Amino acid sequence: MTDILLEMRGITKTFPGVKALENVNLKVKEGEIHALMGENGAGKSTLMKVLSGVYPFGSYEGDILFKGKACEFKDIGSSEQLGIVIIHQELALIPQLSVAENIFLGNEQASRGIINWNETVVKTRELLKTVGLSESPNTLAGTMGVGKQQLVEIAKALSKEVKLLILDEPTAALNEEDSENLLNLMLAFKEQGLTSIIISHKLNEIMKVADSITILRDGQTIETLRVREDQITEDRIIKGMVGRDLTHRYPERVPHIGDVLFEVKDWNVYHPQQAERKVIDEVSFHINRGEIVGIAGLMGAGRTELAMSIFGQSYGKKISGQLFKEGREIRLPDISKAIDEGIAYVTEDRKEYGLVLMDDIKRNTTLANLWGISKWFVVDDYKEITEAEGFRKKLNIKTPSVHQKTGNLSGGNQQKVVLSKWIFTGPDLLILDEPTRGIDVGAKYEIYTIINQLAEQGKGILMISSELPELLGMCDRIYVMNEGRFTGEVPRAEASQETLMKYMTKSRR
Structure with missing residues (x-):
């Protein structure tokens, strides 16, 4: 077929003791957005590393055809010469370098070994405009938010005259607004004829942008679906990924809530570098034994800062307020003391x-x-x-x-x-910060089951999540945070995405 840009045939990749890929086949049409889906460990990232030359020719079995011609990539540079560019989940920008320096790193605009900085800056401005950024080319990459850094990575890919753009979990660390902007940018690129492969666990995002979906399971190709033609649903994708119907995204649980286990009163935290900036402002809340309590909020609301400041003061300065465990006031000046008091913190990173x-x-x-x-x-x-x-x-x-x-x-x-x-x-209290970030629906269900079992044992659970359906599906009560303050407390029976969003955008008075 003349409209096939990429074909991978019979790809098999083995690591010591593990066959990561077994006879995997993939066809990507020119000008489409092709999603690659599967549970964690299904082989998605491994397949893309084979394609991009991270795993060079000779380290795997099978064939790669790009525009109908066989390819034998010995490294990333070889694949990039043909316009195949991968953006990994862990961003590869150098924080101490400017945006312009990062974009053209390894691809310097030079003549006879001398970099033409005027040309570099002019081209950087054009690329930033293409991806919707207004930042100066001289801005240090490390001073930008994760969403903007992701766009810089895309600008860097465009500078290499990309023909096939591979994005590995591009929205895993982004808030809803940045995720939406990135997806819209992908759709705009498709209108311009650019072909993309996206790896993501977020089904709603895949349903929005993908034309085709190839599902991998246990290192093998299960099927390729045409989203519009086959009238694909999220449940249909999940069945292909996990090999069975997942009738409930969240395991059923009958809560057995006991007495107050942990209480925070009038908690205040200041920024560690900006001494006058108050990050957490007069926050008070409690958690009962056997209860799963959620904290909702937009990016920058202060959720992680609150959790870390409680857990042995691992974030912040000038921390004040009171902590109580089963009615007894406790002090947690460091992480060792927090562990001794039966408190655990599962970080978001x-x-x-x-x-x-x-x-x-x-x-x-x-x-x-x-x-x-x-x-x-x-x-x-x-x-x-x-x-x-x-x-x-x-x-x-x-x-x-x-x-x-x-x-x-x-x-x-x-x-x-x-x-x-x-x-x-x-622990008696587990603080879970984004406990299912970047993992698939099957693994999520298993982790939800573990959380429920811990609550059933009488432990208190404080769950921070950017996914509102996750909070609604798991929590007995949800506190809502905005600009460092709690703006609402919603019991399970009254909770909805609309209610939570209203409190999440509520301005400080």
Whole structure:
């Protein structure tokens, strides 16, 4: 077919002990947005790394045809020469360099080894305008928000005369407004004839922009669907991803709510660098035993800052207010004291703050509670393996061994390791900050089930999420935050997306 831009045939990729891809086939039509979907560990990112030359020719089996010609990419530069450009989930901008320097890094506008800065700046302005940014080319990349950095990455791709743009979880770290802008930009590019491949777990986004969807499961191609022609629904995509109907996105639970477990009164926090800027302003709330309490809010509302400031004052300056556990006032001046008091915090950034990716699963599982596997200050290796193996089975962490390097796991399984680490500390209160960010619907369901089990054991759960359906599906009560203050408290029976959004946009008085 002449309209096929890319074809991948029989792609098989094996890592030591694991077959990541097995005879995978993919066809992408010219000028379309093609979605690649599947559970964490299904092989989506691996397939795109094969395509872009991250895994070079010879390290996999199968064929890649681009515009009908066989390709043997030895590195990323080889694929980029043909106009195949990948933007990874972890942005690769250098914070200390300007936008212009980042865009043309490795692709300098130079003559005889001398960079033409006037040409660089002029071309940067044109590229920024194309992606809808008005920032100066001299702006340092590190001073920009994540949404704008994502657009700079796209501008960088456009500077390489991209013909096939690959976006790996492009909206995972974006708020709703930035996500919407990025999706609209993709649609605009499609109108101009640009072909895109998008990897995403957000079904509503895929339904909005995708023309075709290829589903992978366990490293194999399951099917390719034409969104408009086949009248595809979200439930149909989920069935292809997980191999079964998922009739309920959230597991059923009958709450057994007990007495007040944890209470915060008149909590104030100032910015760590800007001494006069108040980030958290007179916040008070409580959590009962066996209760799942949510915090909703737009990006920048102060949700993560609140959680971190409570958890051993790991964020902020001039912190004031009172903390009570079961009616007893407690002080948490550092993280060790917070752990001793039975409080755990699952960070929103598992790769940066939640895990040591270069270390194995067993070490990550026990890291926050070494006393639990030690005797006379010496780690008991057998007990460490036993505890980690217990969590591997209980949380269904998909790995052949707890000796596996944590960085080799899929996002959903990494998140389960983070949960294992904090559950092993024996907490009474778990603070979960974006606990399902960047993971698929199947893994989400498993994590929701774990959260429900913890609540059933009488633990208190504080759940921060940017996904309103997640809060509505999981929480008994929801506090709503805007500009560092709580603007509303909504019980489950009265909660709706419209109600929460009204409080999320409520201005300070």
